[in-house]
Amino acid sequence: MSIEDKDMSEIIESDFDEPDRKNWIAWAFTILCIAIGVVVLTKFIPAIIASDDAGTQEPLEDIVEVPVYYVENMDGLHLNDTDFDIANYYFRNEYEYNHYYIDDDNVLWGVGDNSDGQLGNGNRSSYESTPQKMAENVIHVDGAPFFVIYLTESGELYGVGANQNGLMGLENPYGREWIYYDDIVATTPVCLMSDVKYARASQSGIVALKNDGSVWWWGQIRNTSAKHPDDTIGCSYSEPTKMLDDAIYVTCGSFCMAAIKEDGTLWTWGNNTFGSCGYDSKNQDFIEEPVKVLDDVKMVWMDEVRFEKAKPYAESESAEGNDDYNYTYVTFAEKKDGSLYACGKYVDGKGSKIWDFKLYGDTLRTPEEYMDDGLHRPVELVYSDRFQRIQFKEKKD
Incomplete structure (x- = not known):
């Protein structure tokens, strides 16, 4: 019988013994998995990298x-x-x-x-x-x-x-x-x-x-x-x-x-x-x-x-x-x-400071310097030197 008269199953049967067939199938499966993995990683790696970069920046909120x-x-x-x-x-x-x-x-x-x-x-x-x-x-x-x-x-x-x-x-x-x-x-x-x-x-x-x-x-x-x-x-x-x-x-x-x-x-x-x-x-x-x-x-x-x-x-x-x-x-x-x-x-912010003052016109005085005449109320003032x-x-x- 010539090769033209054989179908694929007969070719495989004639050219590969049982161990060779198993190795061929294993290699084919491995190559298929690698191809699928490449496609998946190509699709998702940029998104992962972008997500990591975003984590190093100041949050939008x-x-x-x-x-x-x-x-x-x-x-x-x-x-x-x-x-x-x-x-x-x-x-x-x-x-x-x-x-x-x-x-x-x-x-x-x-x-x-x-x-x-x-x-x-x-x-x-x-x-x-x-x-x-x-x-x-x-x-x-x-x-x-x-x-x-x-x-x-x-x-x-x-x-x-x-x-x-x-x-x-x-x-x-x-x-x-x-x-x-x-x-x-x-x-x-x-x-x-x-x-x-x-x-x-x-x-x-x-x-x-x-x-x-x-x-x-x-x-x-x-x-x-x-x-x-x-x-x-x-x-x-x-x-x-x-x-x-x-x-x-x-x-x-x-x-x-x-x-x-x-x-x-x-x-x-x-x-x-x-x-x-x-x-x-x-x-x-x-x-x-x-x-x-x-x-x-x-x-x-x-x-x-x-x-x-x-x-x-x-x-x-x-x-x-x-x-x-x-x-x-x-x-x-x-x-x-x-x-x-x-x-x-x-x-106001991280490291800001608070003072308690008594306000006299445009002059600020600390509580220790204040004479309690009942006319001036305490002022809580927030400021930041950073x-x-x-x-x-x-x-x-």
Whole structure:
């Protein structure tokens, strides 16, 4: 019989003896199992790996539940910018106190209180409702209660108004105990510093960043809400004093200052009564020399999360809820990975601290320093001197 005349069973019977048939069947079954296993693993291994990776990340519910701080304009914060450009942080429309604005021709105008000559028109008056031309070639302005500073295209920093502790470069005959006196003022602009890249004004101080990366601060930090009632003045310099080098950005709140260095480290100094500097200063109210508090930082804000005002002056002035964006004694930081953090007054989180105080106006006193006259109730105050994870949201009208 030829091979063509045989069916498959006969071929197997003739070509394989019984042991060979068993081995062939075993090998075939093994190969089939391996093939099935490869298909199954190919399908499910990516899901397993993704599940393991997810376990190393912060759970979504933790991100959603972190405290929310509302801001007026998310787009104006430049959170998604990858390149740092100092021009993004210039103020051209500012009215926390007076209204100062820079027009399209880079002319600076001012409206409002002129009792300390802060409108720069050469005299002192209670109020000016007509815009006063203050300067030309201006790229940035920042106002304080009794003075204003502005930066020109050529990098010159000018100031006008009250001379608080030598702010305007005028003599200070009263010493550091005086934060405000109205008999020494600059009613016309004074050049305070040259070769300046950026500057900000605190309640009674100025912080400036020069083109060489050096940071300078002068003025005075005085805060009656201190742990020690007899030690309410700190960080007092009557002339520009160099604080640190290699910086790319500076800012300040009413009572604290901050700088970001080229390496992404964040440095702070000023009043730390409520942990606003993000540093455990123990029983010390003021940090007079900058301290490193955070790494990999992209941006920092103090008291308010904004740069220039987002809305026109008249509209915002009459709008309700502007205080919703005011977080005095709170410092915010954005890290380079996009995560957001806050420290300071009323910031609650892991490691936050609690004080029991008696509140006298703007002055806090501990229970031991309180005379029980029945007029002042205890205040339980939560604060954090370490940065806690937070999120920003824009409040819709």
